[in-house]
Amino acid sequence: MSFSGQHRVVVTGVGLIDPFGDDTPFFSHLMRGDSATRLSRFSLQPPHEPFTQPTVQCRGFIPETMLGKAISSMTDRYSQLGIAAAFSAWQDAGFERGQSMPDNAGVSWGTGGGGVLTVDKGYSDFYERGKPRPSPLSVVFTMNNAAAAHIAIALGLGGACLTHSVACASSAISIGEAFRRIRSGEAPIMVAGGSEAPLSPAMMRAWEAMRVIAPAANEDEAGCACRPFHSARSGFVLGEGGAALVLEEREHAVRRGARIYCELAGYGQSCDHTHIVRPDANGQARAIRNALHDASLHPEEIGYVNAHGTATQEGDPVEISALKTVFGEHARRLPVSASKSMHGHLLGAAGAIEALVTVLALSRQEIPPTAHLDDIAPACTGVLHVTGEGIGDQRFDAAMSSSFAFGGSNAVLVFRRHHAF
Amino acid sequence: MEPLELIQDYLERHTDNPPPSLTEETRLDTLGIDSLAMYELLFELEDSYGVRFTDDTARPETIGELIRFIESTQPAAKNGTV
Numbered sequence: 001m002s003f004s005g006q007h008r009v010v011v012t013g014v015g016l017i018d019p020f021g022d023d024t025p026f027f028s029h030l031m032r033g034d035s036a037t038r039l040s041r042f043s044l045q046p047p048h049e050p051f052t053q054p055t056v057q058c059r060g061f062i063p064e065t066m067l068g069k070a071i072s073s074m075t076d077r078y079s080q081l082g083i084a085a086a087f088s089a090w091q092d093a094g095f096e097r098g099q100s101m102p103d104n105a106g107v108s109w110g111t112g113g114g115g116v117l118t119v120d121k122g123y124s125d126f127y128e129r130g131k132p133r134p135s136p137l138s139v140v141f142t143m144n145n146a147a148a149a150h151i152a153i154a155l156g157l158g159g160a161c162l163t164h165s166v167a168c169a170s171s172a173i174s175i176g177e178a179f180r181r182i183r184s185g186e187a188p189i190m191v192a193g194g195s196e197a198p199l200s201p202a203m204m205r206a207w208e209a210m211r212v213i214a215p216a217a218n219e220d221e222a223g224c225a226c227r228p229f230h231s232a233r234s235g236f237v238l239g240e241g242g243a244a245l246v247l248e249e250r251e252h253a254v255r256r257g258a259r260i261y262c263e264l265a266g267y268g269q270s271c272d273h274t275h276i277v278r279p280d281a282n283g284q285a286r287a288i289r290n291a292l293h294d295a296s297l298h299p300e301e302i303g304y305v306n307a308h309g310t311a312t313q314e315g316d317p318v319e320i321s322a323l324k325t326v327f328g329e330h331a332r333r334l335p336v337s338a339s340k341s342m343h344g345h346l347l348g349a350a351g352a353i354e355a356l357v358t359v360l361a362l363s364r365q366e367i368p369p370t371a372h373l374d375d376i377a378p379a380c381t382g383v384l385h386v387t388g389e390g391i392g393d394q395r396f397d398a399a400m401s402s403s404f405a406f407g408g409s410n411a412v413l414v415f416r417r418h419h420a421f
Numbered sequence: 422m423e424p425l426e427l428i429q430d431y432l433e434r435h436t437d438n439p440p441p442s443l444t445e446e447t448r449l450d451t452l453g454i455d456s457l458a459m460y461e462l463l464f465e466l467e468d469s470y471g472v473r474f475t476d477d478t479a480r481p482e483t484i485g486e487l488i489r490f491i492e493s494t495q496p497a498a499k500n501g502t503v
Contacts, residue, residue, distance in 0.1 A: 073435040074458065131468070136460040 009182045010418055011261040012253050013093025013246030014356050015085045015193070019239060019343050021060025027360045030368035031390035035342050037237050039222035042201045045128070053204055054214060054222035056239030056344030075141060075150060076115030081242035081349075082147035082195030083154060089191065089244035090155055094258055097155060104187045106159030107148045108178035110171030110194030112348030113203070115142030120200040147195050147242075159187050165348065168308075170194055171243070172351025172403035172411035176267035178247050179413075188252045193244030193356075194349035207238060210277075212312050224372040226345075228309035228338035229316050229380040236310045239344025243352035245359065250418075261363040265398070265416045266295025272408030279315050279404055284322035287410035291400065292326070295414040299327045302334065302414070303396020304367050305383075306358045308404045309338020310345060317379035319404065324382045335394075337386040341371040351403040355413055358401040362415050366392045424488045427469060428452075431462050445485030466491060 018026045019036035029036070040055040063072035063080040066087075072080055086107075090097065118141040122134035140146060145163040152161045160181060164173045171194025178190035198204075207213050214225035214235040227233045253260055268290025272283030292299060308319055324331045339357045346353050361367050368390040376385055398416040405411075422430070425443060432439040436453050449459065463474050466487075472494045481487040 068437045069433075069435055070437050133464075136464060137457055140457065 006183045007185055008250035009179050009247055009264045010250045010253050011245050011264060011359050011415070012248045012258040013089040014261065014359060015087065015089030015092055015244040016353065016356055017058045017061050017081050017085050017242045019056045019058050019241055021058065027357070027364070027368070030339055030342055030357065031366060031392070033342065033369050033371040033389055035223045035371055037222050037225055037344060039216055039219045040199070042204070044201055051201070053208070054216040054225040054237045055199055056237060056241070057199065058241055071150065071154070074137065075146065076118045077197035077240070078111055078113070078115055078117070078195050079147040079150055081197060081240060082109060082111070082193070082244070083150050085193055085195060085242035085244040086151040086155065086191050089193070089246045093246035093248070094256070095246075099156070101156050101158070102188050104159035105157045105189040106161055106181065106187050107152045107157050108160070108162045108164070108174040108181070108190050108192040109148035109151065110164045110166070110174035110348050110352060111144055111147060111196055112165060112167050112170050113196060113198055114144035114165070115146065116200050116203055117197055118142045120202060151191055155191065157191065166409045166411075167405035167407050168345070168347055168350050169403040169405035169409045169411040170348035170351065172355065172401065172413055173269070175245060175247070175264070175352065175355055175413060176269070176411055179264050179267050182247055182249050188249045190247045191244055192247050193242065194352040195242035196347045196349040197240045198238055198347055199240055204238060212236065212310070213238065214311065226311050226341050227372045228307070228311040228341050228370050229320070229376055229385060230311070230373055231375045231377040233311040233313065233316060233377065235312050236340055236345040239346045241343070241346045241349055241353060243349060243356045245352070245355060260418045261359050262415045263418045264413065266291045266293070266297065266414035268292070268294055268412045270410045272410070274408060276408070277406050279318040280408065281318045281321040281325060283408055284319060284402070284404050284410050285325045287412045288322060288326045288400070288402065291412035291414045295398070295416065297398055297414060297416070300330045301398050302327070302400050303394065304358070304361055304399040305334060305336045306354045306361070306399070306401040307336050307338045308402045309340050309370065311338070311340070315404070316377070319402070320380045320382060331383050334383050335367050335386050335391070336383040337368055337370040339368055341373070351401070351411060354403070355401045358399045358413070358415055362396070362399045362417060365394045365396065366390055367394055422469070424466065424470070424491050425484065427466065428462065428484060431465060443484055445483065445488065447484045448482060449484065449487065470495065
């Protein structure tokens, strides 16, 4: 417990569905500036033409292999990705499935769309193919709390089972709210993260229609389509995936001899309250300040920011402006990168995968780059962009992950190296 | 596909330890699937054989009873009256 009477919260497990899906570790790919984006082709019934879009798909993820048929046949892909990520984090934390857990250990999950692939199929079956009714499992496939519920069932977590659906801040908020549960003493352990499986052709076309998806004419262009902070940035690429952290009350973790990656020290939120999609630097700055205040850290103590960095024309300069507002003179020395350039935009799971990247960066003292950033936009200067390959052998004590969602909902997490005092 | 084969196929797709063999005496409550999955199985049978399980349908307890119900409705189904 800290001097403030609140419990300290540490990260003891990380889990991810690796979008690269090969023998090279995920973080090593990021440090090299590799992109997991590929040009995906989608065939549709007439009158629709086949179409292509750069995406990040977890092609190596076979649910039946990782989860078994009983779970995978009862779940949408977004749940499958989430359950598998949670299992991975659980194992990484040194726990076994079925191990007895305190009654108040829980789950806090995030997703933007939930089971959109099941919705897509159900509507198609019902309206187009004339089936008298969708599958009786449609409801339990699509509900936004399905992933969290399956994780709780499989891991025996009988405390709070929460789902947060706050667009692209969903899983940053799920981690932040889990953090508060542990800090207040309501729970000793929380599995927190998010998952998303948004690659339904109709939804992809809807994102395209918003003019926020980076175009790509071929495979080469697809690989570097998402270029945050670049003068020629043209938007993001949609990605599917899941990522999870095991958050634990520090004394609980120390007593059982757990490996501690780092401490989750602060969480800040805000709402722009200005526009449904146009971001606002003042609102983002409030969330950053709130997170720093919550962590009892000065801006100068932050040594890395994993930016939201969606590579949209409007969003990136606003985010840099918010950083400069809060960090002042320190901004020019503040390493910033957007890992979305490599793993794609996981929407409701973005906050979770980017928190995981931040945790790994801090614990390894290595900072991954923003890939493909060879020409920084004038409107995005004023911070220390990490470009090319990542930078190793850094010395920094704290790092931040930012998530700024449609709806103006902002969430910022601050991690710091674990110290015994 | 015969109903027994369809049930076996469903169990192989939806369970990690499907029964090694099914007979007409196999009870439905020993198939290792919960009530939701049982509804899913019944819906697959409906779609495959043009039958309709309604609230008035006597609840089958064994695979044999299930098959006999399907077979009893087949002529009517072919006439489009079920």
